[in-house]
Structure formats: structure tokens, C-alpha cells
Amino acid sequence: MEQEIIKDIDVQSVMTKSSLPVGGYSVNPYVGCPHACRYCYASFMKRFTGHAEPWGTFLDVKHWKPIGNPHKFDGQRIVIGSVTDGYNPYEEEFLRTRKLLEELKGTTAEIMICTKSDLVLRDLDLLKSFPKVTVSWSVNTLDEQFRLDMDRAVSIEHRLYAMKQVYDAGIRTVCFISPIFPGITDVKAIINQVKDFTDLIWLENLNLRGQFKGDIMNYIHEKHPELAPLYDEIYNKKRMDYWKTLEQEISTFAREEGYPYRINDLPYGRSLHGKPVIVNYFYHEKIRLRK
Numbered sequence: 001m002e003q004e005i006i007k008d009i010d011v012q013s014v015m016t017k018s019s020l021p022v023g024g025y026s027v028n029p030y031v032g033c034p035h036a037c038r039y040c041y042a043s044f045m046k047r048f049t050g051h052a053e054p055w056g057t058f059l060d061v062k063h064w065k066p067i068g069n070p071h072k073f074d075g076q077r078i079v080i081g082s083v084t085d086g087y088n089p090y091e092e093e094f095l096r097t098r099k100l101l102e103e104l105k106g107t108t109a110e111i112m113i114c115t116k117s118d119l120v121l122r123d124l125d126l127l128k129s130f131p132k133v134t135v136s137w138s139v140n141t142l143d144e145q146f147r148l149d150m151d152r153a154v155s156i157e158h159r160l161y162a163m164k165q166v167y168d169a170g171i172r173t174v175c176f177i178s179p180i181f182p183g184i185t186d187v188k189a190i191i192n193q194v195k196d197f198t199d200l201i202w203l204e205n206l207n208l209r210g211q212f213k214g215d216i217m218n219y220i221h222e223k224h225p226e227l228a229p230l231y232d233e234i235y236n237k238k239r240m241d242y243w244k245t246l247e248q249e250i251s252t253f254a255r256e257e258g259y260p261y262r263i264n265d266l267p268y269g270r271s272l273h274g275k276p277v278i279v280n281y282f283y284h285e286k287i288r289l290r291k
Contacts, residue, residue, distance in 0.1 A: 004034050004057055004090075006059045006090065007059075008063060014028070014100060015073075015078075027079065028081065029084070029096035029097050032058045033059070034152060035088060036057070036152050037153070038150050038151070038212060039208075039216060041207070061090070061094050063096075070105060070106045073109040076110070078104070078109050078110065078111050080112065081113060085115050085153070086100075086113065092119060098122070098126065101126045108131055110133070112134045112136065114138070116151065117159075118161060124165075127171055133172065134173070135171060135174070136173070136174035137159045138178055142156060142189055163194065173197065174198060174200040175190065175194045177202065178203070179204055180206055180246070182231065182234060183224070184224065187203065188253055191253075191259075191278070195275070199276055200277050201279065217235065251280075261277075263279070264280070
């Protein structure tokens with residue numbers, strides 16, 4: 001594993017108007033991410049930051065002018081960690097995400113944190129001070145070996161522990177089953193594992209494009225050769241059969257188990273205990289079922 005290259009950078013503002021479907025503001029206290037997820041879409045950021053180093057081997061620590069008036073974000077949605085993880089291991093030392101939360105205290109904005117870490121537990125005191133806050137963890141497997149093959153974040157066990165602690169603290173939680181690897185990610189098993197301590201289940205399929213497509217395809221051929229024909233059908237021949245079938249299976253599963261099921265929605269509020277809302281975000285592959 002390569003040693004990360006860490007440097008400090010000064011930025012005018014850490015708040016950026018978001019182009020994400022969830023809208024509002026996108027906030028990334030760091031550039032880069034040491035989790036080094038092999039499938040990470042955020043690796044495209046290198047085109048804009050001038051980094052020649054491989055994704056996952058550099059981290060720029062942002063320093064910004066203090067947010068003077070948090071109320072100017074009232075009524076907005078603030079997503080922390082759209083192209084980094086604000087709770088990457090170095091956050092324990094640099095405290096940039098904590099500083100951001102401290103500067104936002106008092107706002108009525110909806111705070112949404114996307115992470116793969118349990119370090120978020122450190123900031124429970126701050127999170128509980130916001131009227132609307134959601135913490136989302138990416139979990140696309142219960143198989144620790146596959147997780148190790150894919151990222152350098154904390155274990156699945158640690159993510160699920162953190163999810164339960166945050167849920168029990170009265171904060172809305174999301175289990176983001178993403179990306180779904182065909183033939184590998186067991187969506188139903190993950191839902192059954194987390195249903196008692198999450199409010200929402202987000203589903204997103206694996207997209208292979210850019211530099212990491214070849215790496216993932218090589219991994220499948222090497223570690224899961226029995227799935228190579230399926231991946232060829234999906235990612236080279238662009239067949240959608242697998243995703244259509246999976247979507248039918250999940251919608252049927254949700255109906256039979258009594259889980260509310262949505263497509264491309266972002267409902268707010270706490271779910272009935274043990275009955276999280278399942279939200280299908282397969283929209284970017286244009287394979288939605290009719291509502």
C-alpha cells in the first residue's frame with residue numbers, strides 16, 4: 001500500500017452549490033480519499049485537481065474562511081462527503097468535518113453525511129444539535145474478504161455498529177447498498193441485517209466506466225470467473241436483464257415483508273421500527289419499473 005501524500009490547501013469557501021439529485025450544497029472538507037475504493041466514481045475529480053497520483057494515495061486538507069452566518073443555509077440540504085469521506089481516518093487528526101459542523105451550528109438546514117466510517121460517533125454531540133440530520137453508510141456486502149478486496153475503510157462490522165449507535169441516539173440513518181455488484185451483493189441479506197437500526201435503504205447499481213472498469217472486470221475474471229459471462233453481458237453488451245430481474249425481486253420482497261418501496265425518492269422522517277423505506281436509485285441506468 002502506497003503512503004498517502006497529505007498537504008494543506010486554502011480555499012475561499014467549503015460550501016459548493018450541488019448538482020447532485022439531492023440538491024442543496026455539496027461540502028467536501030478534503031480532496032481525495034484514503035479509502036481507495038476500487039469502484040469509486042469520485043476518482044474523476046483528479047481531472048480538476050491536477051493530481052497525478054493514483055486515487056486513494058493523496059489527501060488535501062482544506063482550510064476555509066469561517067462560515068459567518070449559518071442561517072443563510074436554513075431550509076437547504078447540506079451533503080457532507082459527496083466526493084470524499086469527511087470521516088476518513090485522517091479526520092481524527094485534522095478535525096475538518098468537526099470544524100464544519102461547529103460552524104454550521106444553529107442552522108435549520110438538513111445535514112446529510114455520507115461515510116464508510118465509525119469515526120462519526122465522535123461527533124454525536126454535535127449531530128444531535130441539528131433539527132434535521134441523516135447519516136448514511138455504504139454497505140454493499142457482508143463478506144469481509146470482498147470488502148477488503150474493494151476498499152481500505154473500516155470493517156462492515158464497525159459500520160453496522162456505528163449505524164446502530166447513531167440510530168439509537170435518535171438520528172435518522174441510511175444503509176446505502178451501493179454499488180450492487182451483480183452476483184456478489186446479497187441485497188436481501190443486508191436488508192435483513194440492518195432493518196432494526198436504519199430508516200432508509202438506498203439501492204444503487206454498479207456502474208463501470210472510466211479507468212476503473214478494466215480493474216473491476218479483471219478482478220471478476222480472477223476472483224469470480226463464474227460471473228465473467230454475466231459481467232460481459234451487462235458491461236460490454238449493455239444488457240439490462242439482470243437489473244430488471246433484480247428490481248422485480250426487490251419490489252416483490254419489499255411487498256411481502258411490508259417494507260415501503262419507492263423509486264427515485266428522498267422521503268424525510270423516521271421509519272417505523274424494523275420497516276425501513278427501500279428506495280431504488282437505479283435511475284441512471286434507465287431501467288425503472290412504472291410506479
